[in-house]
Amino acid sequence: MSRIQVRDLRIELSGRTILHDVDLSAEPGELIYLLGRNGAGKSTLLRSICGMITPASGEVLIDGTPVRRLPSPARSLGMHLGTEPVHPGHTARRHLRWIAAAAGVGGDRIDQVLARTGVDAYGNRRIGDYSLGMRQRLGIATALLPVLDGGDGAGALVFDEPLNGLDVEGIVWLRNLLGALAADGHAVLVASHLLAEVARSADRIVLIDRQTASPAVPVAEFQGRHDDLESAYLAAIGVRADSSQVPG
Ligand SMILES: Nc1ncnc2c1ncn2[C@@H]1O[C@H](COP(=O)(O)OP(=O)(O)OP(=O)(O)O)[C@@H](O)[C@H]1O
Numbered sequence: 001m002s003r004i005q006v007r008d009l010r011i012e013l014s015g016r017t018i019l020h021d022v023d024l025s026a027e028p029g030e031l032i033y034l035l036g037r038n039g040a041g042k043s044t045l046l047r048s049i050c051g052m053i054t055p056a057s058g059e060v061l062i063d064g065t066p067v068r069r070l071p072s073p074a075r076s077l078g079m080h081l082g083t084e085p086v087h088p089g090h091t092a093r094r095h096l097r098w099i100a101a102a103a104g105v106g107g108d109r110i111d112q113v114l115a116r117t118g119v120d121a122y123g124n125r126r127i128g129d130y131s132l133g134m135r136q137r138l139g140i141a142t143a144l145l146p147v148l149d150g151g152d153g154a155g156a157l158v159f160d161e162p163l164n165g166l167d168v169e170g171i172v173w174l175r176n177l178l179g180a181l182a183a184d185g186h187a188v189l190v191a192s193h194l195l196a197e198v199a200r201s202a203d204r205i206v207l208i209d210r211q212t213a214s215p216a217v218p219v220a221e222f223q224g225r226h227d228d229l230e231s232a233y234l235a236a237i238g239v240r241a242d243s244s245q246v247p248g
Pocket residue numbers: 013014016018036037038039040041042043044045
């Protein structure tokens with residue numbers, strides 16, 4: 001069973017407050033989506049949860065342990081934080097070998113995650129030649145490395161905009177994968193702008209706005225009296241649905 005707890009988190013970068021007073025708990029078996037406009041702080045929050053950003057104050061606990069005290073966060077957390085290839089000349093297989101070794105995950109997992117994500121079809125080609133959707137699938141494969149089927153691997157997973165660039169069958173595949181991970185007891189946290197997908201899949205929604213996070217609420221509660229999630233979201237961030245102003 002896995003749990004992500006964020007307590008009273010404050011993040012400052014280059015002397016600017018990016019997030020403050022963030023409290024969030026992703027429980028075992030829950031799929032939580034983070035919403036928020038460009039620059040709201042979703043990636044910053046996910047990176048903080050993964051221990052890649054040191055908070056000015058507050059804490060992140062993964063299964064009750066402060067993330068920065070975990071001996072190997074990449075073993076305790078499945079992470080997909082972006083699609084930029086670190087080494088464009090590497091193949092997917094070599095990339096995964098490198099990540100698995102760094103995280104202390106057995107190399108026998110590599111073939112499993114390649115097959116589970118469909119990356120095995122092009123696992124021996126250099127990442128620099130991948131399309132966006134192919135890079136997304138590789139990022140998802142990386143996040144699955146420490147997640148052992150029925151074992152004691154990572155319990156919690158975070159994904160930063162994993163849907164971007166996936167084709168239609170990829171979106172359906174990822175929806176089923178995230179649902180299956182949650183059903184297996186993993187706490188799953190996903191940042192996305194794709195509200196149709198959020199509406200059909202999320203257990204709860206958190207809105208990142210005005211440098212903080214709303215309480216996590218079920219989709220129906222977030223939607224309230226609005227016709228759909230998009231209208232509710234626009235109202236929540238203070239934008240009129242018919243507005244043609246450049247947001248900012
Ligand atoms: N290293 C950094 N130094 C200073 N400011 C930063 C740094 N990284 C991010 N920021 C700022 O933090 C804010 C939040 O950025 P973040 O990438 O977390 O937003 P986001 O919600 O993920 O946006 P998007 O939806 O566009 O991906 C932005 O104002 C960004 O400019």
